Amino acid sequence: MSRTRILSAIIVAMFAAAACGGTAATSAPTAAPQSQAPASEAPASAPAASAPAASESAAASAPASAAAAPCAASDTAGAVSVKIANFAFDPATVKAKVGDTITWTNSDSTGHTATIKGNEAACTTAILASGKSGGISFSAAGTYDFFCKIHPQMTGKTEVTS
Numbered sequence: 158m159s160r161t162r163i164l165s166a167i168i169v170a171m172f173a174a175a176a177c178g179g180t181a182a183t184s185a186p187t188a189a190p191q192s193q194a195p196a197s198e199a200p201a202s203a204p205a206a207s208a209p210a211a212s213e214s215a216a217a218s219a220p221a222s223a224a225a226a227p228c229a230a231s232d233t234a235g236a237v238s239v240k241i242a243n244f245a246f247d248p249a250t251v252k253a254k255v256g257d258t259i260t261w262t263n264s265d266s267t268g269h270t271a272t273i274k275g276n277e278a279a280c281t282t283a284i285l286a287s288g289k290s291g292g293i294s295f296s297a298a299g300t301y302d303f304f305c306k307i308h309p310q311m312t313g314k315t316e317v318t319s
């Protein structure tokens with residue numbers, strides 16, 4: 158009998174908590190004044206489990222997208238070559254296959270890079286001194302704009318097909 162009363166008390170408490178947005182049970186005294194300000198957030202945060210889940214997936218997607226960069230610096234001798242001369246890429250449009258490394262060779266006396274727009278950190282050559290080469294490999298099909306970090310007006314694109 159007392160068990161039934163405890164159960165019904167719990168049920169009543171749950172209803173009360175649900176009516177207050179779910180967090181009221183633990184924070185009723187302090188939440189009462191605050192609940193007016195974030196009132197619009199209360200429905201969203203009521204299923205408390207969704208908040209950590211969302212932040213976990215956000216955290217997980219950050220490293221995942223870094224790992225999923227479709228390109229990477231590569232020292233492998235490239236299947237495709239691009240010359241850098243007179244502050245321009247030659248050819249400016251480069252065709253390659255997934256898995257290929259494109260190698261840029263600097264014929265200018267000035268240093269240049271070849272850097273993939275949008276993946277500047279993962280997908281760039283070093284600053285290539287005169288006569289030096291650097292490569293980037295591609296692991297996914299797509300069109301990738303590239304440029305020189307030192308002279309951003311130098312641009313080109315790679316068309317990578319599978």
Ligand SMILES: [Cu+2]
Pocket residue numbers: 268269270305306307308311
């Ligand atoms: Cu340059």
